[in-house]
């Protein structure tokens with residue numbers, strides 16, 4: 747289960763590219779991919795709250811839905827890894843636990859709303875019987891720079 751850092755960094759590159767697409771619709775750049783145990787991408791998403799007028803249209807939720815749809819009736823994402831450019835919020839942390847994702851890899855930490863260590867630690871709460879493995883801070887500087895550039899333009 748413990749993937750090499752280079753593998754996670756490669757997937758983060760794809761998530762960063764997806765994140766840049768959010769900017770086209772005025773959305774905060776956050777991107778996510780879901781890969782199965784073989785390393786095949788089965789879901790992708792980027793933040794689309796403004797585009798869709800949907801407060802739940804976070805990159806992670808969109809990617810998890812796509813991955814579950816790709817798996818057909820087997821919506822449980824056992825063996826899958828979710829890779830996202832920003833530390834998940836409470837909603838997304840809850841969603842990835844419900845989806846039974848095995849691993850979470852994220853980029854920048856979110857000190858204002860992060861639920862995977864910053865403000866809360868939803869996914870590693872010992873009261874839960876499903877706890878994914880976590881690697882945070884992967885290509886964090888690039889993910890943070892992308893967000894800072896967006897907010898500099900939209901202030």
Ligand SMILES: [Zn+2]
Nearest residue numbers: 804835837838
């Ligand atoms: Zn979220």
